[in-house]
Amino acid sequence: MTQNEHVAVAGQGAVAAAGGWRGSARPAQSGSVIRCTNVHKGYKLGDRVVSALRGVDLEIPGSGFFAIMGASGSGKSTLMHLLAALDKPDEGEVFVSGHALHDMNEGELTAFRRREMGIVFQQFNLIPTLTAHENVELPGMLAGERESVLRARSTELLGLLGVGERGSHRPDALSGGEQQRVAIARALLFAPRVLLADEPTGNLDSASSQKLWNLLASLARDQEMTVLMVTHEPAAAVNCEKIFVLRDGRMNGEILTEGLDAAGVASRYQQLVRAS
Ligand code: ADP
Ligand code: MG
Numbered sequence: 650m651t652q653n654e655h656v657a658v659a660g661q662g663a664v665a666a667a668g669g670w671r672g673s674a675r676p677a678q679s680g681s682v683i684r685c686t687n688v689h690k691g692y693k694l695g696d697r698v699v700s701a702l703r704g705v706d707l708e709i710p711g712s713g714f715f716a717i718m719g720a721s722g723s724g725k726s727t728l729m730h731l732l733a734a735l736d737k738p739d740e741g742e743v744f745v746s747g748h749a750l751h752d753m754n755e756g757e758l759t760a761f762r763r764r765e766m767g768i769v770f771q772q773f774n775l776i777p778t779l780t781a782h783e784n785v786e787l788p789g790m791l792a793g794e795r796e797s798v799l800r801a802r803s804t805e806l807l808g809l810l811g812v813g814e815r816g817s818h819r820p821d822a823l824s825g826g827e828q829q830r831v832a833i834a835r836a837l838l839f840a841p842r843v844l845l846a847d848e849p850t851g852n853l854d855s856a857s858s859q860k861l862w863n864l865l866a867s868l869a870r871d872q873e874m875t876v877l878m879v880t881h882e883p884a885a886a887v888n889c890e891k892i893f894v895l896r897d898g899r900m901n902g903e904i905l906t907e908g909l910d911a912a913g914v915a916s917r918y919q920q921l922v923r924a925s
Contacts, residue, residue: 680747682843682875683709683732688741690727701727703898704741714869714876716886718904718918719895725879728895729847732877733768734758746842767836767844771851773828775820781807781831782816788838806834810864826857830864837868844868846878850885862888883915894921 685707691698701724709715719725730736731743734750737758743750746765753761775784783790785803790796807813810830812823820828829849836844846865850858862878866888869876878889886892892904892914902921906914 681708681710681744682712682746683707683877684742684744685728685731686742688728688731688738688743690724690731690736690738701898702731702738705895705898705900707893707900709875709877712869712873712875713891714866714889715878716889716892717877717879717895718881718883718886718892719901720881720922723895724898725881725895726847729768729845729877729879732843733766733845734762735768764839765841765843767833767839767841769829769832769836769844769846769849771848773820773825773832773852775828775831775835777820780817780819781812781823781827781834784820784831785834785838788835802838803834806837807831809837810834824857825853826860829853829857829861833864833868842874844874844876846876848879848881850880850882855884858885883918884911886918887911887914892918894918896922 685705688702688705688707689700690702691700705724705728707728717725717728727736731738731750732745734745734753738751741751745761748761748765750758750761776787779787782800782803785806786794786796786799789799789802804813804816807816807830810833812827812830812834815823815827815831820831823831829852833844833846833849844865849865850861853861862885865876865878868874878885880886886904887906887909890906892906894901894904904914904917904921909917
């Protein structure tokens with residue numbers, strides 16, 4: 650876990666103190682949930698710059714389950730970091746839930762991240778000495794929320810995610826799939842509108858993976874969330890309604906999955922990547 654990813658997990662707290670999650674009322678937002686325009690991002694390596702994103706455009710109008718697909722090194726994680734307000738673009742615009750992330754200062758980005766964003770990674774990033782309940786509640790604890798309020802919320806979330814019986818277990822007593830569900834419950838503590846998942850099943854077997862994709866799809870549908878998942882696997886992406894294909898730091902096209910199976914997605918993906 651990078652330092653910023655630690656902050657993303659632990660830092661969600663202060664909002665609870667401000668009462669940001671208890672009502673979980675979302676102000677009506679006009680415009681798209683996610684919109685990126687001509688986004689560039691490079692990393693300095695010694696005296697040269699690696700261009701990770703080279704003019705990315707992306708628009709997601711509302712709730713639903715969406716994928717970003719691309720080969721290793723195509724810029725998927727970099728894009729997720731920008732959407733999660735963990736980093737800023739060098740150039741271009743990033744709007745999430747109507748907020749202009751590219752115009753925010755550090756303090757505003759941190760506040761945004763706490764209030765609006767849930768994120769999970771391939772590594773579950775749970776604290777090994779804490780139970781499932783305590784892991785979910787930790788960001789609220791750090792914010793000084795009342796224990797009873799947090800316990801009610803974590804009970805609700807662990808139940809929603811199908812691990813309601815596992816709340817008193819520590820991570821090493823949970824399967825990989827259960828650990829990722831606990832990590833998702835933690836990401837949902839403050840009822841964000843957007844959940845980002847960067848290769849969330851990268852450490853899971855195929856049966857646990859399919860269960861997790863079904864769960865993300867039902868969160869998008871039942872909680873009216875925008876769930877955006879990064880993957881390089883057609884079997885994962887086929888569970889989403891739309892796939893954005895990233896190649897060498899640019900959007901390379903979109904795949905609508907309706908009527909396609911995983912093999913169909915794989916073949917559309919190959920066509921898109923080959924055509925460019
Ligand atoms: P993906 O998630 O699709 O595998 P990344 O967004 O992680 O791709 O990386 C895109 C490109 O940026 C790659 O060439 C990668 O080596 C480079 N990169 C990513 N993070 C850093 C970093 N912190 N420092 C230097 N280069 C980086
Ligand atoms: Mg990545």
